[in-house]
Amino acid sequence: MQKTKIPAVVSTFLVCFIFWVLLTWSFTAQELIAGGVVSLAVALFSARFFIHEKAFWFLNPAKLFGGLFYWVCVFPVELVKANVNMAKICFGGCKKINPGIVKVPVDLKSDYGQAALANSITLTPGTITMEVTEEEGQTYYYIHWIDVTAPSGKEAGDAIKGTLEKGLRRVWE
C-alpha cells in the first residue's frame, strides 16, 4: 500500500468537487462548503487508490490536446463504425458471426494507458477485453471478438485496436 501524497489528494479533491458542482448546479455558499468538506474527506481516504503516477500529467498541453483529440475525434469514429457493423449483423439475423478469443500484444506501458485502451476496446461493440497477462515484459490482452478475421498476434491487434492504440500513445507515452 503506498502512502497518501499531497498532489494526489489535490487532484482527487478537484475531480470530486467538480462533479459535485456539476450535479447540484447551485452556487450558494452552503452547498459549496458542504461539497468541499465531503470532497476533501473522500480525497484524503481514497487518493492513494486512484493516483499511482504523476497527479498533474494532464497539465502538459501536448498530452491534454492528445487526449481531447482522442476522445472527440478518434474514438467516436471507431465507435460509430463498430456500432453500424454490429447493427448490420443483428438486423441480418445474427448469422454471419465467427466468435473467438484472440491473444493480442499491447505496446502501451503506463497502467492508465492500458486501462483506457482496455475500456475503449470493451466499449466498442464486437470486442470485449477478457483478461490481461504479462509475459517477458510484453503485455497481452485476451479479446473476445465477434467476427474473427485474422489469426492471433500482431495482425489481429491491428484490426481490433490499431487506431485506438495510436491515439492513446499520444496521451500516455
Add this chain to the structure above:
Amino acid sequence: MSAVRIIADILIGIGGIFALAGTIGILKMPDTFSRMQASTCIPTLGTVCALLGALLFAIFNKGDAGAAVKIAVICLLILVTNPLGSHALAKGAYKAGIRPEKKMEVDDLGRDLYGD
C-alpha cells in the same frame, strides 16, 4: 417546430434504432459472449444518441443549464462504467465454465489459462 427540435428528434430516433438492433442481438445470438457483444450497442450509440437529443432539447428549447449538465454527466458516467461491467461479466462467465455450444474457432484464453 424549430430546427433544433427536429435534429433532437432525429437523434433520439437513431438511438432507438441502435437500441432495437442490440435487443434483436440479445434475443437471437447463439451464445453468452456474442449476446454480450450485441448488447454493447445499447449503452453506446443507443443511449448516447438519445441523450444528445435530450441535451439539445434542454439547451435550446428549455434553456435549462442544470438539466443539460446533468444529462452530460449521465452520458459520461454510462460511458465510463459500462465497459467495467461488460468486462467483469464476460470474465466471470468464462471463469464459471460457460462455453459456447458451437466450439469457438480460436480460443486462446481457454488454451493458455484454463487448459481446455
